[in-house]
Amino acid sequence: MRTIYIMWLRELKRYLRSRSRIIGSLGQPLLFLLALGYGLGSVFQKAGQGNYINFLAPGIVGMSIIFTAIFSGIGVIWDRQFGFLKETMVAPVSRFNIMIGRTLGGATIATIQGTLVFLLALIPGFRPYNWALVLPTILVMLLVGLLFTALGTGIASQLQDMQGFQLIVNFLVMPLFFLSGSLFPLTGLPKVLSAITKIDPLSYGIDAFRILLTHSGHYSLSLDISVLAVVTLVFLALGSYLFSKIQI
């Protein structure tokens, strides 16, 4: 327990100390929200899909969560490069707990980022249909954050340096984000694209946000939560296995 707590605390402290990173990482979601929200708003409206900002905001919340979560999972590589990983690896505590603590830390940070983006989205006029459902939304954010931090940690355990970083961004994070239905509705898609969105776990996270915040979604909330929970467990198991096998 103390291991999980101290690892979690470390992630949080590091996050809270880098104010410029917090503000910097809000720039991208804000840009997406404003440029796409206003840029495509009228087209979206004319196509009979309603208010695009309302549709887009949950997707952008999902975007900030997946970016923050995967990058904080990838932090394992930084720790390896700066040597701190060794310090945790020689400690007489289970590596499973180290991994869980880190992952919870990353998920907490992702949730904070997601909540900040949600608040930012209020500026261009996004409103949840029921404020009481914001709290459950935050819980789902935590679940999505856990899922992707675990994925990031698992991947980082296999990498030796930052050279693979660009690869991960371009071939994993970007596709996961763009193919998740964060920017477009999941109805009426070409077959291949539709199939891909179905295997993208982020689709279910963003769908859950939409159901909770705007009362409109593609799947059902119970399906979304079930898929997220199962995938999270699988990634946690896989991530902690790979993490426990790290050699330095």
Place this chain on the structure above:
Amino acid sequence: MGNIIEVKNLSRKFGDFTAVNDISFDVKEGEVFAFLGPNGAGKSTTIKMLTTLLQPTGGSISLNGHNPKNDPSAVRSSFGIVFQDPSLDDELTAWENMEFHGVLYGVEKKLRRKRIDELLKFVELDDRKDSLVKEFSGGMKRRLEIARGLLHHPKVIFLDEPTLGLDPQTRNHMWTYLQELNKSEGVTVFFTTHYMEEASRIAQRIAIIDHGKIIATGTSAELQTQTQTASLEDAFLKLTGSEIRDEEAGAGDRMRMMGKMFSGGGRR
């Protein structure tokens, strides 16, 4: 007294390269043991295997009666280590780095706080305890790492070139503390260094490793007699030759090398 470290026919290969080649040695409980060798001789690789960071490709290790392979946790709680490369968290303060270590090693809160204060005073960092480590100079980081390695009072402490980049005052100060700890608590000290004078003065027994093989073991005096030289430095040079070795690959290079190994040699 028994042996706290027993190493039998230990080997480690990286692809075709044999870093450690079939070495055997013992370290007695309560001993101050120096592990010497030129750059790239296999010192750090051996320490990594002793400290569960790397799996051997052959042979066996027993540390405090435990095998790192079967029972890494028991081994890990038996030793403390000061690494050759930095291993602090730059984004945390000096005090937080200590606290983090103490919590991970299960040092009870009251004792932990007391020892942190003592150790930070000892390495003369108590006035900077709330500064972020990234603001520290190289020497200050080194001192903090040493303080941290001593926090949980281990049975064995590994020091991989601990005095590199330290001024004579700090070096002297550190060895005095370690020798006291060795006497009062019977902590076994296992260290590597390039300062032969230091090894000769501090170590009760010395092993010299070169090209992955242990080529001599004994006290400083025994090594000098064996090689008919007047100082450990001369004995060392006679045993290992005077040609200059390539610097050991930096951490990044080693990582890359291992990365290649893990992905079967072909990384783009």
